[in-house]
Structures are given as C-alpha cells and as structure tokens.
Amino acid sequence: MKTPLYIAVYIAICVANTHAFFISGYGPSSWNPDVETMDANLGIDETFIIEDFEDPEFVPGLSWSKINGDPSVTQPTLVPESTFPGNWDGVQSLRAEHDFIDGDAVFTYSEQLSMFGISISDMTPSCILSIYVDENLVGTTDTLSEFASDLINQHKNGYLWIAAEEDESFNEVSLICDRTDRFYYDHCALKTAKAAVPEPGITPLLGMGIFGLLLLGKRKAIAYQISTSSLTIKNRYSGRQKHVCHFR
Ligand SMILES: [Ca+2]
Ligand SMILES: [Ca+2]
Ligand SMILES: [Ca+2]
Secondary structure, eight states: OOHHHHHHHHHHHHHHOOOOEEEEEGGGGGGOOSSHHHHHTTTTTTTSSOOOOSOOOOOEEEEEESSSOTTTTOOOOOEETTOOOOOOSSTTEEEHHHHHHHHSSEEEEEEEEEEEEEEEEEOOOTTOOOEETTTTEEGGGGGOTTTTTSGGGEEEEEEEEEOOTTTOOOEEEEEEESSSEEEEEEEEEEEESSSTSSSSSSHHHHHHHHHHHHTTTHHHHHHHHHHHHHHHHHTTTTOOOOSSSSEO
C-alpha cells in the first residue's frame, strides 16, 4: 500500500471509535443506613474514591461549580438531615438549585475518570435532569426507570452512574435541570481511569502501530493487533448494570 492509503486506514479507525458512555440508575431501595451494605448494593468497592459532603472540603481533586447561580456564592451549600431527609450517607448532602442561589451542578475532577456515581434526592416528578459529560449531552434522568418520585422513599430518587467505555474517560459531569427545582446530591463515587484507559489512548496507539507495521511489511502482526483490541472492548461492562442506556 502507498502512504495515502495508510493514512486512510488510520482515519477510518479514528472515525469508527466514537465517544461512548453508559448511563444507569439504581432506585431508592439500594440505599441503606449501613454504608458498607449500600456500597455493595451500588457496586462500589475499595477502588472508588468517595465524597460524602459532610463538610465544605471535597476530596482532593474534586471541585464543584454552578452554571446559573449567584456568583457571590462560592462555597457549596451543605444541608443537614434535620432540614431535609434526602441524605444517602452521614447527616448532610450537597444542595443545588436550578434558577435559585446555588445553580445547576458541575463536578470536575483533576484526573480522568472511568466512572462517576452520585445520589439524587428531591427531584420532582415533572423535572428532567440532563446529564452532560465533558460538556456533551449523554442522557437524561427520565430514561432511568428505577428512579422514584421524591414524594416517597424519604425524598430519595435514586443513584446515578456514568461509566465510560474502555477507551474513553472524562473529568467533568454537569447535571442541568429543565425547570426550577432544588436537588440534593450525596455519596459521590469516583473511579479514576488510570488502570482502565491506556494513555495516550488506544486509537492513536493502534494507528501508530498500524503505520509502523505496514511500513515494515508485517501484515500478519497488524491483523492480530486489531483482533485483540476488539475482543477486549466487547468483554467490558457485561451484566453489571440494572438498567443501561447506551449513548453515542
Ligand atoms: Ca452525606
Ligand atoms: Ca468532604
Ligand atoms: Ca426539588
């Protein structure tokens, strides 16, 4: 093959590898006053970093901001359980409000993530939260059939999971409401992409590998590399989610 054809092969692989995130949810019955039991229900193990929103300081690397709130409010508003019984751990949760003081919530982490989980409480039945990952719309809460009305279950709606496909990662999650409403978030679970995502990413590596091997005339080695990568991607996320929407 001539050089332009090598480039066409590389571009075709890049285009085929579109961004993919999995959105899933657990209902209020996954909540448990014993956090260990709740974590087992939610699939959270020791590889996750947890922010419990029990004080204004977040775990290192995690920050919170708002899109449409009062710019003079720079600290997160933590609400005690005596005021609102929607907490998933401890005695406080993070308040966010659309068109109120706090504004919609944007969570950012200093490292790339493969998974992000957070509980949602006090979302009224008519409200739909849009879920953005790195500023791209990837789903909405109305597709999460496990989520419950906030009028029962001590105002707990459910637990939201965002998971990146194996060759993807992200570091920003925005939860945007389509109307005026107030939310409480708690028990944020973060899983870094360190172990799961090769850097600088499988596509550039695959592309570079193909270039190099083609130039060396090792066509059999190329076929093996593509086959191995495809098998790895296929075997990810098999059977873990209760409810999965696959957005591309
Ligand atoms: Ca809490
Ligand atoms: Ca904290
Ligand atoms: Ca509300």
